[in-house]
Amino acid sequence: MQDSSYSAVFGALTQQHRLDSIANNLANVNTTGFKSEKLAFRDTFRRYAHDMLDPNTTLNEKVPWPQPNLLAQPRISEAVIDMSQGPMKSTGNPLDLAIAGDGFFRVQTPEGEFLTRQGVYHLSAEGFVVDAHGNQLLGAGGPLQVPEGGAVLVDADGGFSVNGELIDTIELVRVEDPRALEKVGNSLLRIRPDADAQAIPAEDSTVEQGFLEAANVNVVSEMVNMIEAMRAFEAYQKMISGSFEQDKKAIAEVGAPR
Numbered sequence: 001m002q003d004s005s006y007s008a009v010f011g012a013l014t015q016q017h018r019l020d021s022i023a024n025n026l027a028n029v030n031t032t033g034f035k036s037e038k039l040a041f042r043d044t045f046r047r048y049a050h051d052m053l054d055p056n057t058t059l060n061e062k063v064p065w066p067q068p069n070l071l072a073q074p075r076i077s078e079a080v081i082d083m084s085q086g087p088m089k090s091t092g093n094p095l096d097l098a099i100a101g102d103g104f105f106r107v108q109t110p111e112g113e114f115l116t117r118q119g120v121y122h123l124s125a126e127g128f129v130v131d132a133h134g135n136q137l138l139g140a141g142g143p144l145q146v147p148e149g150g151a152v153l154v155d156a157d158g159g160f161s162v163n164g165e166l167i168d169t170i171e172l173v174r175v176e177d178p179r180a181l182e183k184v185g186n187s188l189l190r191i192r193p194d195a196d197a198q199a200i201p202a203e204d205s206t207v208e209q210g211f212l213e214a215a216n217v218n219v220v221s222e223m224v225n226m227i228e229a230m231r232a233f234e235a236y237q238k239m240i241s242g243s244f245e246q247d248k249k250a251i252a253e254v255g256a257p258r
Contacts, residue, residue: 033117101205103172139168
């Protein structure tokens with residue numbers, strides 16, 4: 001197989017990952033609090049080992065190392081969560097909550113505590129404030145619970161009042177390095193276990209009661225990116241096919257009886 005085939009295969013694979021990411025962004029365009037994902041790419045260059053181990057000094061002894069041959073191979077360098085603010089939509093529901101700023105809600109799940117930006121909550125049969133998956137919204141004192149028939153009021157600082165009495169505070173948190181976050185499904189995020197980062201108070205963020213944050217997905221931009229990725233994928237496919245035909249022709253000509 002020719003070296004160009006390897007470069008084309010790696011290029012096609014990176015475009016496939018890019019298409020998967022774009023498709024996931026578009027699929028969640030109506031998901032409350034969803035943060036889109038961006039992929040960064042780079043070209044890595046592999047030097048031919050023989051150029052470094054056995055340099056050609058016969059032509060010019062003053063140049064100990066000849067120009068090495070380089071082979072470009074595209075790679076994904078990193079996947080980054082776009083933490084830009086999504087647009088706010090008014091609902092008027094007192095248990096619909098949105099965040100203005102870079103903070104997160106904390107929710108308690110059977111697998112532990114996670115972070116989220118989705119703000120669609122309701123009351124469970126026991127009166128706890130939970131999301132669509134039954135995860136409990138956490139305040140400074142633990143899961144928030146509302147007595148039957150209680151009127152909920154949440155102020156910008158997260159103060160959680162029931163029937164005019166402050167019972168707890170929704171503490172918003174953020175992560176200093178957003179690259180330490182990873183998605184775990186159901187609009188939940190966590191700090192990667194191998195990351196050296198911690199959740200800290202999001203002092204510049206506020207809670208907006210009666211609002212929901214829409215996904216920060218730009219549909220037009222994602223569609224343009226999808227077309228671009230598909231065309232690049234097709235170009236790599238043609239490169240792979242062309243290299244295969246060249247190899248096939250070379251094998252047939254060398255192996256032909258003379």
